[in-house]
Amino acid sequence: MPELYDLFPILFVIALAVIAVVAVVIVVQIVANVRRVRQAGHNPLTLQADLTTKLLDSEMLSKDRSTEERLGELDRLHDRQAISEDEYRTARARVLAGR
Incomplete structure (x- = not known):
């Protein structure tokens, strides 16, 4: 061996x-x-900076939109399966909390 x-x-x-x-x-x-x-x-x-800038400038994060508009956008994203169920619930809770 x-x-x-x-x-x-x-x-x-x-x-x-x-x-x-x-x-x-x-x-x-x-x-x-x-x-x-x-x-x-x-x-x-x-790429990372471009994506971050686009996200920060997006309407989804804008405080100027009404709660109803933001919830509608979340519903559309969820219906298209662009976001998961957990992401949808988390984002919905944040919108409803005013954040």
């Missing part, structure tokens, strides 16, 4: 191979995501 010391080079090569495969998978995912974002006409380097 071989000693553990004798198996070290084999285990080392296996560990390096696993690390290399994981690194390749990560790079492929990053490239695919960047391509998808660019095809949609967005800058992948500013």
